[in-house]
Amino acid sequence: MAWNRRAFLTATAVGALAAAPSAAADAPRPLPPDVPRPRHPHQDGGRRRTLAPGQDPFAVIVGCVDSRVPPELVFDQGLGDLLCIRTAGEVLDEAVLGSVQYGVQELGIPLVLVLGHERCGAVAATLDHLRTGARVPGHLELLVAEIAPAARRTRAAPGDWAEHAMRAHTAWVRDAIRADPAFAPAHIAAARFDLDTGLVSLLP
Numbered sequence: 001m002a003w004n005r006r007a008f009l010t011a012t013a014v015g016a017l018a019a020a021p022s023a024a025a026d027a028p029r030p031l032p033p034d035v036p037r038p039r040h041p042h043q044d045g046g047r048r049r050t051l052a053p054g055q056d057p058f059a060v061i062v063g064c065v066d067s068r069v070p071p072e073l074v075f076d077q078g079l080g081d082l083l084c085i086r087t088a089g090e091v092l093d094e095a096v097l098g099s100v101q102y103g104v105q106e107l108g109i110p111l112v113l114v115l116g117h118e119r120c121g122a123v124a125a126t127l128d129h130l131r132t133g134a135r136v137p138g139h140l141e142l143l144v145a146e147i148a149p150a151a152r153r154t155r156a157a158p159g160d161w162a163e164h165a166m167r168a169h170t171a172w173v174r175d176a177i178r179a180d181p182a183f184a185p186a187h188i189a190a191a192r193f194d195l196d197t198g199l200v201s202l203l204p
Ligand SMILES: [Zn+2]
Pocket: 064, 065, 066, 088, 089, 090, 117, 119, 120, 121, 122, 123
């Protein structure tokens, strides 16, 4: 089966991947190993001029600010393809939710994908805070406060606490967006980006 990154997002939009039985979905489901090389589409002047009158992106990505996880590169997309909203640890606030609403309601985008990633610095800072009790400086306090509930829930789980916390937090962000009737027209999913392999896996 031929797969590419747009196909992954499109399949997510129609629920083809998300429809797997949840009981068997404890582990993320990776793309097949024959993921093609990046094509870097839609990045030339012609594409820019085509889009000048208006945009019609096909997915909203709520992701982390981490410099290693730019959604357009992760999914091999270009100008006008993705509406990207990025905060450290993909933490939600009113500005993020307003931006998602703009994408779903004003632009009619059918898919919202919350994209977490391994070795997230915001998650690591949260775990450090919970381990040491050290005060979190300045504006970082909001980030830690938002990620801490998922970190506390997963603290006793065997294995990699940071990985468990990231997955739980990413899924929580997805569920919070799902719970808002403003986003009901869209399919809302969560995924994990693997820094080592470049693969994106849907989260259960
Ligand atoms: Zn991150």
